[in-house]
Amino acid sequence: MVNQELIAKTAEKHDSFYLYDEAVIEERIHRLQQDFPGVYFLYSIKCNAHQELLKSVFSRSFGADAASAGEVDLAKKCGLSCNEIFYSAPGKSDDDLRTVMDDSIIIADSLGEIERIQKLAFESGRLCRIGVRLNPSFSMQDDIGSSSKFGIDEESFFAWAKSCPALPNIEIIGLHVHLQSQILEEDILGYYYDRMFALAERFYRLPGIRLEFLNLGSGMGIPYSLSDCELDTGRLGEIVNRRIESFCKVYSAVQVIIEVGRYVAGPAGIFVTKVMDKKVSRGKIYLILKNTLNGFIRPSLACLVGKYSDQDEPAGCEPLFTGLDAFQYEILKKSDSEDAESDVGPGASDTAPGAVDFVGMTSKKNDLFSDQVPLEKVTLVGNLCTSADVIAEDILLPTMVRGDLMIVKNAGSYAAVLSPMQFSSQEQPAEFFIRKKSR
Numbered sequence: 362m363v364n365q366e367l368i369a370k371t372a373e374k375h376d377s378f379y380l381y382d383e384a385v386i387e388e389r390i391h392r393l394q395q396d397f398p399g400v401y402f403l404y405s406i407k408c409n410a411h412q413e414l415l416k417s418v419f420s421r422s423f424g425a426d427a428a429s430a431g432e433v434d435l436a437k438k439c440g441l442s443c444n445e446i447f448y449s450a451p452g453k454s455d456d457d458l459r460t461v462m463d464d465s466i467i468i469a470d471s472l473g474e475i476e477r478i479q480k481l482a483f484e485s486g487r488l489c490r491i492g493v494r495l496n497p498s499f500s501m502q503d504d505i506g507s508s509s510k511f512g513i514d515e516e517s518f519f520a521w522a523k524s525c526p527a528l529p530n531i532e533i534i535g536l537h538v539h540l541q542s543q544i545l546e547e548d549i550l551g552y553y554y555d556r557m558f559a560l561a562e563r564f565y566r567l568p569g570i571r572l573e574f575l576n577l578g579s580g581m582g583i584p585y586s587l588s589d590c591e592l593d594t595g596r597l598g599e600i601v602n603r604r605i606e607s608f609c610k611v612y613s614a615v616q617v618i619i620e621v622g623r624y625v626a627g628p629a630g631i632f633v634t635k636v637m638d639k640k641v642s643r644g645k646i647y648l649i650l651k652n653t654l655n656g657f658i659r660p661s662l663a664c665l666v667g668k669y670s671d672q673d674e675p676a677g678c679e680p681l682f683t684g685l686d687a688f689q690y691e692i693l694k695k696s697d698s699e700d701a702e703s704d705v706g707p708g709a710s711d712t713a714p715g716a717v718d719f720v721g722m723t724s725k726k727n728d729l730f731s732d733q734v735p736l737e738k739v740t741l742v743g744n745l746c747t748s749a750d751v752i753a754e755d756i757l758l759p760t761m762v763r764g765d766l767m768i769v770k771n772a773g774s775y776a777a778v779l780s781p782m783q784f785s786s787q788e789q790p791a792e793f794f795i796r797k798k799s800r
């Protein structure tokens with residue numbers, strides 16, 4: 362179990378690290394499988410490809426959403442078969458396509474790609490079962506389609522399919538759409554699923570199509586900001602399960618699929634970073650943390666967006682930016698204070714040894730603090746040789762000293778995987794998968 366004791370113990374050997382909690386992953390997977398009994402779930406590997414985590418997720422009847430040939434290979438190494446791995450990405454190379462042909466169901470992302478798959482399958486004497494990713498004539502929120510680099514515009518695909526192109530080495534067996542991530546309102550997702558079933562019915566009637574799967578994509582979000590509410594999957598299940606049942610009564614051979622990345626892995630992870638130094642420059646107190654921009658880039662990006670945007674709530678751009686107040690910090694004081702340097706700067710006072718629980722925020726809305734402990738105004742920066750490496754400026758935090766720990770939550774998805782580790786040859790944050798104890 363991930364608790365303060367484990368965090369403190371791990372910090373004896375590591376200055377920055379991730380802990381992933383299998384118990385949380387299991388609980389979230391269980392919830393999804395209970396609330397959507399008719400759905401086959403895929404795990405989106407790109408949000409966290411830690412090997413132990415993959416093994417754990419794929420041992421629980423999840424298939425794989427692979428975003429590269431490399432991810433197809435990771436899923437295959439976890440024992441998944443061709444029919445359990447779905448490879449969807451724009452810009453696949455011929456080499457990618459050749460490599461994965463026997464190991465995954467390729468989701469074609471353009472009409473040109475369908476023709477290339479036909480050619481490659483012909484050359485190797487195969488019959489290739491594929492899906493297609495469409496860019497539908499609706500969005501998550503309304504009935505207007507938009508331009509996208511992903512998928513094939515619905516109307517282009519329908520016109521093309523009706524022209525009955527000769528594709529002797531291809532069977533089109535599935536439809537995939539993914540429009541948006543990080544949605545916390547059940548009604549928006551419910552309405553979106555409704556339109557997906559209607560699209561699937563139109564798709565089914567096209568010549569040359571044998572619909573075996575309908576992949577509804579992702580969208581299930583997690584609370585980041587303290588003002589976010591948890592998505593109610595029980596309620597979403599009530600909205601969508603009846604629709605799935607009636608759809609599957611008519612189209613009994615069709616498997617309904619939902620992809621999730623962050624929903625399963627995000628809340629299972631924390632990122633821990635140590636105060637490596639504390640200094641004062643012209644009255645400003647700096648806490649220098651280990652591997653921030655290069656270990657968990659999202660808080661640094663949120664700070665950057667906040668600096669250059671004059672909006673209170675700039676729109677999200679997943680998975681790089683969710684919102685200005687998307688990160689909560691907890692502080693773990695070093696219990697052994699012998700190394701503590703309390704003589705830096707005004708207001709830097711010694712705090713009693715032992716753990717202090719505290720929640721703070723990086724945002725412009727940094728008004729959240731407890732008045733039980735001494736606070737000081739600090740700027741949180743990382744150890745990279747660039748002044749862009751800042752996660753928060755002038756926020757009030759309990760007094761921290763060298764060796765204290767800062768814990769960032771929701772670090773199980775789009776965290777370690779997004780780190781720009783090639784910059785300045787730093788050591789990477791360690792990653793640990795904490796197995797659930799079997800009873």
Ligand SMILES: *Cc1c(COP(=O)(O)O)cnc(C)c1O
Nearest residue numbers: 405539542543579620621622623
């Ligand atoms: C990234 C991605 C997902 C996962 O998104 P989450 O918000 O992490 O659930 C699902 N489907 C596709 C096609 C993706 O690219």
